[in-house]
Amino acid sequence: MPDATLEFLRSVVGADNVSVTAADREAHSLDESHHPPHLPDYVVWPENEQQISRILAYADEHRIPVTARSGGSSLDGNPIPVFGGIVLCFYRWDQILEVRPEDMLCVVQPGIIYDELNRKLSKYGLFFPPAPASHDVATIGGMVNNGSGGMHAFRYGVTRDYVLQLRVVLADGRILRIGSQAAKSASGYDLVRLFVGSEGTLGIITEVTLKLRAIPEISAALAIFPTVSDAARAASEIIAAGIVPGAMELMDAETVAYANRYCNLTLPESPMLVLEFHGTPSSVREEVGIVKEIVAECGCSQYQPATTVAEREQVWQARSQAHMAVKELNRDCVVTIGDIVVPISKYPDAVAQAHALGKKYGVRVCTFGHAGDGNIHADTIARRDVPGEPERGHQVHADLIRWALSVGGTATGEHGIGLGKREFLEIEHGPAVAVMRQMKRLFDPNGILNPGKIFMD
Numbered sequence: 001m002p003d004a005t006l007e008f009l010r011s012v013v014g015a016d017n018v019s020v021t022a023a024d025r026e027a028h029s030l031d032e033s034h035h036p037p038h039l040p041d042y043v044v045w046p047e048n049e050q051q052i053s054r055i056l057a058y059a060d061e062h063r064i065p066v067t068a069r070s071g072g073s074s075l076d077g078n079p080i081p082v083f084g085g086i087v088l089c090f091y092r093w094d095q096i097l098e099v100r101p102e103d104m105l106c107v108v109q110p111g112i113i114y115d116e117l118n119r120k121l122s123k124y125g126l127f128f129p130p131a132p133a134s135h136d137v138a139t140i141g142g143m144v145n146n147g148s149g150g151m152h153a154f155r156y157g158v159t160r161d162y163v164l165q166l167r168v169v170l171a172d173g174r175i176l177r178i179g180s181q182a183a184k185s186a187s188g189y190d191l192v193r194l195f196v197g198s199e200g201t202l203g204i205i206t207e208v209t210l211k212l213r214a215i216p217e218i219s220a221a222l223a224i225f226p227t228v229s230d231a232a233r234a235a236s237e238i239i240a241a242g243i244v245p246g247a248m249e250l251m252d253a254e255t256v257a258y259a260n261r262y263c264n265l266t267l268p269e270s271p272m273l274v275l276e277f278h279g280t281p282s283s284v285r286e287e288v289g290i291v292k293e294i295v296a297e298c299g300c301s302q303y304q305p306a307t308t309v310a311e312r313e314q315v316w317q318a319r320s321q322a323h324m325a326v327k328e329l330n331r332d333c334v335v336t337i338g339d340i341v342v343p344i345s346k347y348p349d350a351v352a353q354a355h356a357l358g359k360k361y362g363v364r365v366c367t368f369g370h371a372g373d374g375n376i377h378a379d380t381i382a383r384r385d386v387p388g389e390p391e392r393g394h395q396v397h398a399d400l401i402r403w404a405l406s407v408g409g410t411a412t413g414e415h416g417i418g419l420g421k422r423e424f425l426e427i428e429h430g431p432a433v434a435v436m437r438q439m440k441r442l443f444d445p446n447g448i449l450n451p452g453k454i455f456m457d
């Protein structure tokens with residue numbers, strides 16, 4: 001029987017830009033999380049906004065799920081098309097449309113990769129700061145939709161703080177421009193902030209205007225500690241002293257050991273803070289001096305400046321690859337990454353909680369994260385062939401999230417709710433979830449956009 005949807009899609013984007021082959025469907029069925037893949041029915045590479053508008057209007061009329069996909073590097077199932085339907089691919093939308101150095105902004109297509117954007121911006125002396133650890137695969141569209149943060153977010157803010165304007169296509173095919181290119185605006189409801197972090201459930205983003213920052217003077221260092229609690233305490237003390245490092249990342253000894261093996265590095269296998277200082281040469285010197293004193297008071301056993309580009313790259317490679325190292329070197333295990341954020345004074349407790357819960361449930365836990373903004377990633381490593389261990393791994397995360405919420409934190413700082421944290425939405429937001437659902441219905445009354453994400457049903 002002819003497939004009317006396939007015929008329609010071919011008529012809109014051309015036969016070469018639609019696929020129903022097993023290989024293409026499989027390649028678009030998963031992300032980097034532990035969640036099982038789910039095959040879409042159609043994989044589509046749209047070429048312009050008008051095509052997207054026609055596809056959405058058709059999908060809305062026929063109640064066909066549509067899930068957008070960019071880099072596919074999400075960590076909680078965010079782009080997995082759990083109800084099948086159409087996957088709309090954006091990784092070919094990788095152009096910078098405009099750079100306006102005098103206004104410190106750029107306009108980009110959503111599929112451009114973070115590193116590639118910054119590489120091209122560097123010739124203007126500008127950069128887009130958040131720096132997710134997945135900087136070499138994450139796209140701007142994915143970062144906007146997951147509300148991504150990263151290694152520079154403590155000093156500069158997260159993706160949300162940089163999105164000035166968006167072009168979006170709504171579920172019924174309407175095309176909107178929301179926001180403005182002004183540095184600030186008090187005009188009407190802030191739809192831009194609503195779309196940031198919406199995980200493709202409110203509309204499809206086709207263009208992003210980003211605010212930029214000037215590239216600062218940078219100096220980096222490793223501070224090694226005897227215990228992970230000392231390292232976490234130092235992070236909290238640095239912030240309490242009013243220092244705002246360009247980056248402050250924590251890794252426990254197990255994580256460093258995995259990163260060393262995976263990346264072929266030789267970092268000391270002890271808990272550490274990876275620090276970057278940004279500013280003018282004199283402000284950087286001053287900050288380094290103060291931080292050295294603070295970390296020494298917290299038991300730092302070795303302070304190792306990373307002065308050359310090669311040294312800095314080694315350090316950042318370890319941190320960027322931390323999760324992939326844990327995952328790839330434990331292929332026989334379910335490796336699940338958590339993403340809680342707590343008020344900074346609770347950061348040392350958060351690290352201790354993660355390890356204590358691992359012990360309680362008999363599941364190995366590695367911790368690392370963006371210590372500056374109170375974000376801790378706990379990787380649970382649960383053996384598939386040990387009955388009950390994957391479930392106990394889940395329990396570690398569930399208890400850790402409940403604890404984070406009890407101290408005023410959040411279930412997710414940057415990976416989004418996706419599939420894995422839906423059960424905590426009500427606990428975190430209470431009756432506000434009903435308002436979120438109403439908003440979802442307003443934008444997407446027939447529930448075609450990335451169904452199954454954020455909300456439990």
Ligand SMILES: Cc1cc2nc3c(=O)[nH]c(=O)nc-3n(C[C@H](O)[C@H](O)[C@H](O)COP(=O)(O)OP(=O)(O)OC[C@H]3O[C@@H](n4cnc5c(N)ncnc54)[C@H](O)[C@@H]3O)c2cc1C
Nearest residue numbers: 070071072073074133134139142143145148149200205414
């Ligand atoms: C090793 C590793 C380290 C990581 N470190 C970090 C980190 O430090 N900080 C962080 O925030 N994240 C991190 N992540 C998670 C992930 O990389 C980010 O969330 C990233 O921003 C996702 O981008 P992507 O292009 O891969 O998006 P995808 O995974 O393709 O999609 C993300 C979400 O956006 C939606 N979407 C994509 N494009 C569009 C569009 N055009 N319109 C509407 N919806 C769209 C998708 O449906 C999905 O819900 C890490 C991941 C890995 C594997």
